[in-house]
Amino acid sequence: MSTSxxxxxxxxxxxxxxQDIREMLEILLQEFGFATILAADGFKAVEIFQSSRPSIVLTDIKMPGKDGIAVLKEIKSLGPEAEVIMISGHGDMQLAIQSLKHDAADFITKPIDEELLEIALKKVSERIRLRRQVREHTENLEALVREKSAALVEMERKLAATQIMEGMGQALTILASDPAAGDYFPEMPFYVxxxxxxxNVVTANQAYHRRFGDRAGQSSCGAYERCGEPGWKSPVRxxxxxxxxxxxxETMIAADQTRLPVIAHVSPxxxxxxxxxxxxxxxxDVSEMRRLQEELSRTQxxxxxxxxxxxxxxxxQDRDLCVVEANATFRRDFGNxxxxxxxxxYKHRDVPCDDCPVQASFVDNAPHQYETMVTTLAGEQRNILVWTAPLTEADGTVSHVLEVSTDITQIRQLQDHLASLGIMLGSMSHGVKGLLMAIDGGAYRVxxxxxxxxxxxxxxGWKTVRHRLDHMRRTIMDILYYSKSREPNLAPHLLHSVAEYLAETVATKADKAGIVFHTDFSQADGQILIDDIAFSSAMVNILENAVDACLFNRGAKEHRIDFHVAESDGQAVFTIQDNGIxxxxxxxxxxxxxxxSSKGALGTGIGMFVANEIISRHGGSIIVDSAPGQGTIFRITMPISPSAAQSP
Incomplete structure (x- = not known):
């Protein structure tokens, strides 16, 4: 199916x-069958959107003046149903993720891939088409309900006339004795x-004659379908x-043998x-009313x-958050x-959820959105996106709230997959970074x-360089293994040697920054089981954060980092203390x-996450003690290898 x-x-x-990108995108989109409008900056874009109301907005994130995020927010406030696709550079991934939080439909990266752009446009175009179809269907359904309801009201008005039949009885007694009575009957709308x-039939109006024939002098029973049935009496009898x-x-039989459902009222x-x-x-005659009821039933x-x-x-849901109606999907996933x-x-709990969107809709009579984790009837964990809308009475009072829950588990799994890819890249980059620092330290010695x-x-110094180059080679060879989820490749290492290696790796950077780097490995006995590349990457990242924290603290007269490693109660304890920010x-x-990341544009937000993951996979833990302006203490605890007691 084409996009158009x-x-x-x-x-x-x-x-x-x-301008080149604008013109290139204009050519592409016109080939796809879209009408295009161009804007050179965020201010012009908002102005054009207010006047033209385009269905789709394709905007760059990084722009001078008003950036893409600001354009996204203003467009969503002016037209919530507008679909906004963000264009991001490779370095703008965090901003792209932020744009999704502000309800962007999608984002694509530069250089722009035509196929990815077409897929994104197809997706938002389909969403717009479905939204229009639902709106048109809802409007048609509401019009049909109004039309049928009006017809039923009119029929009920006709039926209400039967309530005055007894009063008409006395008047018709006079009319029946008057020779001119026949002039009144043709004006009556029912079969009288x-x-x-x-x-026996004495007289009838013209409608009765046309439908049932001239039955004057005949038994009133003959006009009814059940006449002659044992034990049955006509309404007249x-x-x-x-x-x-x-x-x-009852059911009456017309002159042409047509069955006619009626409501018969007889007054003596x-x-x-x-x-x-x-x-x-x-x-x-209630034939039309029954037809309308059947049609309304079909519509329902x-x-x-x-x-x-x-x-x-x-x-x-009602005000007690009790579910009074539910569709088949809800019943299948969460039961009756x-x-x-x-x-x-949803959650098998006895108290309402925090920030419940249904309660919020009852309070402010407005739609709300909410994302949460729920458990299905089968015990399956799902991520759902919840939309709520108030259902109001004629006086505007909210009587119930409609809740629509969409399963976004696959989207979140995809995000987790992307996050895992980022973790792998971060782990590799931090490992290589540590080795490069060690090589830099060796070169400094040379x-x-x-x-x-x-x-x-x-x-x-040259020995250090050669040794780290060997580590670099092994790290590059291990990238294929890091691209897949795997457990650490554990091997025994002397605790004292590990500590000296880490100190040697970071000491050069601290020395160049003018930071006093003090070490104490006097009680670093025994050995630990570690994946040396992964563990070193995590520890070097924490040590480098200590260096950065000192550099950010410009108020201190002297910057100092204390790195202590010791064996205590069967545990290897790495203590890193700084007087940083x-x-x-x-x-x-x-x-x-x-x-x-607390470093703003200087941080990736990956390093400490990776470090914590690596330490956890080694069976260790990290405890942090810090306060603004008082420095930070990291205590990393690792299990001592059981074979350490047998080591010489």
Whole structure:
């Protein structure tokens, strides 16, 4: 299916501060069948959107003045249904992720791939088309319901006329004795007949004559389908015997043998002597009403099929958060609600969720959005995106809230997969970074040895360079293994040697920065089981963060880092203490979260997450103690290898 068949000439606003990119995108989109509007900056884009209201906006993130994120926010506030696709550079990934949080439809990276751009446009065009179809279907359904409801109201008005039949009885007694009575009957809208006390037809209006023929003098029973059935009495006969009004649903047989469903109302006319004189029969044709009821029933069933076939869990909840209606998808995933509250069905808990969107819709009479994790009837964990909408009475009071839950588990799994890829890249880059620092330290020794003619220092430095080059080779060879999930390749290493290696790796950077780097390995006994490349990468990252923290603390007269390693109670304890800038509580709470960084543009938000993952996989733990302006203490605890006690 081509893109143009999906959108019927949708308009696209192209926003980019580079003219070449704008013109290139315009050519591409016109080939895809879109109408295009161009804007050279964010301010012009918002102005054009207010006047033209394009369906789709394609905007760059990095622009001078008003950037793409600001354009996204303003467009979503002006037109929430507008679909916004973000264009990001390879270095703008964090901004691209931020744009998704502000309801961007998609993002593509530079250089722009035509196929990816077409896929993104197809996706948003299909979303716009579906939204329009749902809106049109809803409007048509509402119009049909209004039309049928009006017809039923009109029919009910006609039926209400039967309530005055007894009052008409006395008037018709006078009319029946008057020769001119026949002039009144043609004006009556129903089948009206007057019967004598013996239940024979005396006279009838023209509608009765046209439908049932001239039945004057005949038994009133003959017009009914059940006439002659044992034990059955016609409404006229029953009213005559009980001398009371009778109101029944019956079927009459027309002159052309057509079956006619009616509501028959018969009222007796009692004379002055208290004797039955006449019976007034009024039969109301309800064929049209039944047809309308069947049509409305078909419409309701069609709506129910639509309600039940939507691939989302839909429920209607009252003010107690109890589910009063639910579609088939909801019942399949969470069971029969039976008036139970949603938090029991979703999360098997007895109290409402924090920030419940249904409660919020009851409070402010507005739609809300919410993302959470739920458990299905089968015990499956799912990520769902919840949308709520208030259902109001005629006076505007919110009586119920409609909740639509969409399963986004696959999207979150894809995000986790991308995050894992980032973790792998971060782990490799930090490992290579540590080795490069070690090589830099060896080269520094060689330079100092050459400067002072110290062959011993030159030899030691060159040994370090050669040793780290060997590590570099092994690291590159291990990239294929790091691209797949695997457990650490553990091997025994002397704790003292590990500590010296880490100190040697970071000491050069600290020395160049003018930071006092103090070490104490006097109690570093025993050995530990580690994957040396991964563990070194994690520890070097923490040590480098200590160096950066000191550099950020410009108020300190002297910067100092203390690195102590010791064996204590069967544990290897690595203590890193600095007098750097320190951390507040929020930073401490989020420091091991993926993509969180307190360094702004200088940080990737990967390093500490990777370090924590590596230490955890080694069976270790990290404890952090810090306060703003008071420095930071990292305590990394690792298990001592059981074979350490047997080592010489």
């Amino acid at each position: 068949s999906l959108h019927d000439k949708l308009s696209v606003l192209i926003v980019d501060d580079e 007949a007057i019967h004598d006390a013996a239940s 029953e009213a005559a015997e009980s001398q009371a009004s009778i109101h029944r649903h 006319v009692i004379g002055a002597a208290g004797e039955l004189e006449l019976l007034l029969e009024i039969a109301v 069933r069609k709506f129910e099929r639509f309600f039940n076939t939507v691939p989302c869990a839909i429920s209607v 609600p039976e008036g139970r509250p949603c938090h029991q069905l 330079d100092k040895g050459l400067e002072k003619g110290d062959l011993q220092r030159i030899g030691a 320190g951390m507040d509580q929020e930073t401490k709470d989020n420091m091991f979260t993926l993509f969180f």
